[in-house]
Amino acid sequence: MTTRKIRKRGLDVAAVAGLGMAAGILATAAVQRHTLESLRTRLERLEQQSHAQRHANLASQQRQHWELLSKAMDDPELTEVLDIFEIPVTAQKRRQYLFANALYTNLLCYYRIGNLSRDEFFKHARGMFQNPIVREYWYATRHQRASLTGTEEAELGRLIDDLLLQLDEADTDEWWVVGEPPLDP
Structure with a gap:
């Protein structure tokens, strides 16, 4: 009977350890998913800012082009x-x-x-x-x-x-x- 109790305790400890390990893996996965989502959101924001900056640069260049041509056409x-x-x-x-x-x-x-x-x-x-x-x-x-x-x-x-x-x-x-x-x- 003592042998059975020891086996049962060993199985209980293994089960608890397994559950603890699974919980740890799930928690780690949740943290990683959150981190990846945060990185994705930041990357999208940076891409939008880059796109807006490109438009601003093109508009500025267009304005400068027109100013130079206007000066040349006037003189x-x-x-x-x-x-x-x-x-x-x-x-x-x-x-x-x-x-x-x-x-x-x-x-x-x-x-x-x-x-x-x-x-x-x-x-x-x-x-x-x-x-x-x-x-x-x-x-x-x-x-x-x-x-x-x-x-x-x-x-x-x-x-x-x-x-x-x-x-x-x-x-x-x-x-x-x-x-x-x-x-x-």
Whole structure:
């Protein structure tokens, strides 16, 4: 009988120890889950802050770009500094090209900060490039865009190049239906 009591006590101690170990494992798992959830929440907050900072940086850069172009368009001597076109152009044409650049850069910025989808970017560009001066500007700066590779801006530039080809080849005056809007990535 003594042997039975000792075995029973041994089993009780083992069971209690097992339950204690299981409780410890569950408590550790709960703490780890809480820690992981806290880390996930913090990471999401940091990503949102990073996204907001990127938008603020793009907006600031856009503002600075416009200020520089405005100064150049207002002062013929400064406009000459930005004469980077493949063909010689008059002072008037150079100012028009700079304004076309400002329009395109503004559209690009709207897309980058998420105010426009790729489809909307395409549709706005399709309208903007109906203007012959904007098209001339685009063709006059072709070699500068060729140096952009592997960037979002380069990809959007190719999208515009394809659109202009489609518009040139279209046998309709209904330009607003020409070209297939791209899918958003």
